[in-house]
Amino acid sequence: MGxxxxxxxxxxxSAMVVQAQTIYRTTEGHIILIGEQKGxxxxxxxxxxxxxxxxxxxxxxxxxxxxxxxxGVDYLEKRLKDIEAERSQITFSGTIPIDNFxxxxxxxxxxxxxxxxxxxxxxxxxxLKGTLTHFNGGEAIACMLGASGDLSSDMIGLKKxxxxxxxxxxxxFTQTILRKNEL
Numbered sequence: 001m002g003x004x005x006x007x008x009x010x011x012x013x014s015a016m017v018v019q020a021q022t023i024y025r026t027t028e029g030h031i032i033l034i035g036e037q038k039g040x041x042x043x044x045x046x047x048x049x050x051x052x053x054x055x056x057x058x059x060x061x062x063x064x065x066x067x068x069x070x071x072g073v074d075y076l077e078k079r080l081k082d083i084e085a086e087r088s089q090i091t092f093s094g095t096i097p098i099d100n101f102x103x104x105x106x107x108x109x110x111x112x113x114x115x116x117x118x119x120x121x122x123x124x125x126x127x128l129k130g131t132l133t134h135f136n137g138g139e140a141i142a143c144m145l146g147a148s149g150d151l152s153s154d155m156i157g158l159k160k161x162x163x164x165x166x167x168x169x170x171x172x173f174t175q176t177i178l179r180k181n182e183l
Contacts, residue, residue, distance in 0.1 A: 026051050031064060031173040035153065036166030042076065044069040051175055055102070060145070061093040079162070087161075091118040094128075101132050102143055102177060108133045113147060119157050126151055128171070148172040 029049030035042045048068040052061050066088040069080055080088075094115035101109065113130035116123060128149040135142060150168045153159040158169060 026175060029062070029173060029175045031171070033069070034170040034172075035158075035168070037162075037164050042071060042073060044071045044076075044080075046070065049173060049175070053177055058096040058099065058101075059093060060096060061091070063089060063091045065089055083161075087120050089118075092116065096130065096132070096145075098132060101134070104134075106132075106134045115147075117151075117156060120161075122157055124156050126156070143177045144174060145177050146172075146174045 027050050028047055029051045030047050031045065031049040033044045035044070046064060046068040048065065050063045053059070066080055066083055071077055071080070092115050094113050096113070097111055098109055109132045111130045111132075113128045115126050115128055117126050118124075126149060128147040131144075131146040133144040133146070135144065148171065150170050153162075153165045153167055153169050156169070159165055159167075
């Protein structure tokens with residue numbers, strides 16, 4: 001009798017945990033930043049983009065440590081590694097303006113995505129072009145979230161940190177968002 005009660009309690013608690021899952025997270029997202037310095041294109045990328053998606057509010061928030069960027073340019077890599085820890089974090093948040101996009105198949109959807117960007121304790125409002133592409137893969141249902149945009153290096157404070165940087169920085173990231181677990 002005691003074993004049946006124990007198994008019932010565990011099954012009930014497990015079901016509650018699965019039903020309560022409203023957050024999707026990844027710690028290995030991919031981001032590319034493209035800038036120009038003295039007429040030369042500089043590409044910086046990281047595979048350490050941290051992203052959270054709240055399925056209830058459709059808010060995406062994320063963080064990137066600039067120290068994880070790889071440029072292939074020795075002196076830039078050194079400068080990135082030497083950034084003070086409190087200045088190396090970039091965070092962002094924005095709400096995807098499409099309801100229930102993950103549960104139903106859909107054609108690709110493009111949207112303007114207002115995003116709040118935090119760099120060096122300063123907040124900036126930017127707009128990215130977002131795209132959601134739905135795909136089914138057997139048991140897995142997911143969407144690919146893509147976002148890109150051109151940012152003023154002066155407006156977002158990077159020009160102050162790197163005066164030789166050109167006027168614009170292009171940002172692009174793509175992240176797979178899995179359907180939330182439900183039994």
